[in-house]
Amino acid sequence: MSYSTFNKNQINPLQEPMFFGNSVNVARYDQQKHSVFEKLIEKQISFFWRPEEVDVSRDRVDFQGLTDSEKHIFISNLKYQTLLDSVQGRSPNIALLPIVSIPELETWIETWSFFETIHSRSYTHILRNLFTDPSQVFEDIVINEEIQKRANDISKYYDDLIFYTQLWQTHGEGEVEVNGEVHNVTMRELKKKLFLCINSVNALEAIRFYVSFACTFAFAERDLMEGNSKIIRLIARDENLHLVSTQNILNLWQYGKDDPEMKEIAEELREEALAIFMKAVEQEKEWAHYLFRHGSMIGLNEDILCQYVEYIANMRMEAIGFDAPFKQRSNPLPWMNKYLVSDNVQVAPQEAEITSYLVGQIDSSVSASDLGDFEL
């Protein structure tokens, strides 16, 4: 079934599933099947920011004063984050746009990916400030073995879905031979690949970013690399929204509020989805080991970081219907929260560096309780 950029059939988007229905024709948002995606778009757009607005010039001086082991931690994290956002800046578009069937989700995917490209641009902004020529750092991302291990698990579910979607679009359902290998393309198989892909992306947004965030904020706790920390704060706020979208998709499927076949698949592949998450947890712990192999930094070491991964994994897994698998129920890094709070109170819009600067956030609704103390 080939993709059309403007489906000429008359379709009712309110009756379409999120994916693998009729392709979207009119981009209309006056009615929504799943209004959460429209709300996510509005929220995300209100978070718009530019890396260049954040002054990172002091970071260069701070960086020179770091120990070698701290430099290793800082740069390795930036490399890993660059990889994650390189993947996320394109993959939702390439993998999900050809199969999405409702306009609000289509636009959410584009908005989501666009913000990941802002993140990628901010890593260049940070690195260009630290090094006269940041090429070596960028070039190492594709050859560094520790990063490679993760890159494979991050991209393979996307790649698999993209490949099968391409086969389906050109040949339709049935057996297709490509380079001597026979692929059985069925709608059920495509939906299974989609389910695993969304689970993998959910794990990425849920925990993979947080090991790096913890290191960044640990530097900021010592008043070091504060420009970088301001940028990562903005990134963390965006990633929270992205995570909400994948959690929503998974829950809509699980509760049978979308495609009934996806509900069956969610039950059938429950163990595989769990395995994807647990593997991401293990890989992040290995990454913590790699980061601290030359020594710890003040306020953070491998053990505490692994405990934090478990703490956050418990929360994330409960959100998609799994039991919390780890004992770690209290937050080993309580100071993390102050960097993850979204300041929703507009104070001084001219201060571009503060996260409370939101675009289009004037709220004109007044409830009766607002006037509770009012007396004539």
Place this chain on the structure above:
Amino acid sequence: MSKTFKVRVNGQHELTVDPSAGSLLEAMEAAGIETRFHCRDGFCGACRTKVNSGDIEYINEPLAIVRPGDCLACCCIPASDLDIDH
């Protein structure tokens, strides 16, 4: 003073909460209970709390997924006596 509700947290803390004084999360913090949160704005879902009995009311509509039987403590207030696990 507005009406207050009894809120039992994790089967061990008994709080008296004034819904007009702030969110359920703030009430737990004021009582010295260790809380989980990130955004405090209803979109990250970190403050997800299990409601064993009673009703809550949202002061801001949450964006994060709220599974049946759960609530987001950062953006809700009690609407009756509550028994919750946080």
